[in-house]
Structure formats: C-alpha cells, structure tokens
Amino acid sequence: MVTPDAESSGDDAxxxxxxxxxxxxxxxxxxxxxxxxxxxxxxxxxxxLVGFLVIPVAILVLPAAQGVVRSLGLTLRAAYLALPLVPAFLLGAVAVWSALRSRRS
Structure with a gap:
C-alpha cells in the first residue's frame, strides 16, 4: 500500500x-x-538435589534394603527401573508449574 506522501524512487529493488x-x-x-x-x-x-544426590545414594543402598523393596511389592530389578523415574517426573512437574506460575506473575 503506497501512501500519497511517500516518494517513489522508481527503483523496484x-x-x-x-x-x-x-x-x-x-x-x-x-x-x-x-x-x-x-x-x-x-x-x-x-x-x-533430589535427582543428583538422594536418588543415586538410594540406588547404591538398594541391595541392602531388599526387605523394604519386597514389602512394597517390587523386585530389585523393578526398583532399579522405577527409582530414577521418580525425580524425572517430579522435576518435570515442578518445572512446568514454575514456568506457568512465572508467566502469570
């Protein structure tokens, strides 16, 4: 859209x-x-901190706590697979919550 007061130089480039x-x-x-x-x-x-300190320590002491693992209805293999998922889901949930909360503010 060309306005009437705009000067045209004639050069299309x-x-x-x-x-x-x-x-x-x-x-x-x-x-x-x-x-x-x-x-x-x-x-x-x-x-x-939970993801980088608490869970790795829990994985290291997991063989010694087989009684606790069995009382939860898990095998040792299932506990090794499920334990790292806990901080992953929690960290993801906290990050999304924090991002949404900071956008509102």
Missing part, C-alpha cells in the same frame, strides 16, 4: 512498499524483570 518510519520519540519500554529467586526457584533447586 529498493521499493519498501510505501512504508515510512516515523519514530514517536519515546524510547522502547523494557519488560519488568525480577532479580528475586523466589521459592519456585528453590523448589527447582531442591528437585535437582
């Missing part, structure tokens, strides 16, 4: 479609950011 930039003189507004970590951030840190 340089044609900008009649757009004329008229700045308003105001600087662009910066989005508000927060430097606070918040308790959502600490929840994520806690889940990472």
């Amino acid at each position: 340089e044609d900008d479609g009649g757009y004329v930039h008229r700045p308003s003189g105001e600087p662009p507004k910066q989005a508000e950011t927060s430097d606070e970590f918040g308790w959502e951030g600490w929840a994520l840190v806690g889940m990472i």
Whole structure:
C-alpha cells in the first residue's frame, strides 16, 4: 500500500512498499524483570538435589534394603527401573508449574 506522501524512487529493488518510519520519540519500554529467586526457584533447586544426590545414594543402598523393596511389592530389578523415574517426573512437574506460575506473575 503506497501512501500519497511517500516518494517513489522508481527503483523496484529498493521499493519498501510505501512504508515510512516515523519514530514517536519515546524510547522502547523494557519488560519488568525480577532479580528475586523466589521459592519456585528453590523448589527447582531442591528437585535437582533430589535427582543428583538422594536418588543415586538410594540406588547404591538398594541391595541392602531388599526387605523394604519386597514389602512394597517390587523386585530389585523393578526398583532399579522405577527409582530414577521418580525425580524425572517430579522435576518435570515442578518445572512446568514454575514456568506457568512465572508467566502469570
């Protein structure tokens, strides 16, 4: 769309479609950011610690705790497969929850 006040140079390679930039003189507004970590951030840190410290230690002591594993109705192999899934699901849930909560704020 060409406006009547736009000058045409006749050069199609340089044609900008009649757009004329008229700045308003105001600087662009910066989005508000927060430097606070918040308790959502600490929840994520806690889940990472569970995933990298608690679960590996639990996997190491799992053979010694076979009685507890059997009382839960699991075999040792099933416990080895299920134990790493716990922090994976929890970390995913906390990350999605935290992202949705930060978008709302």
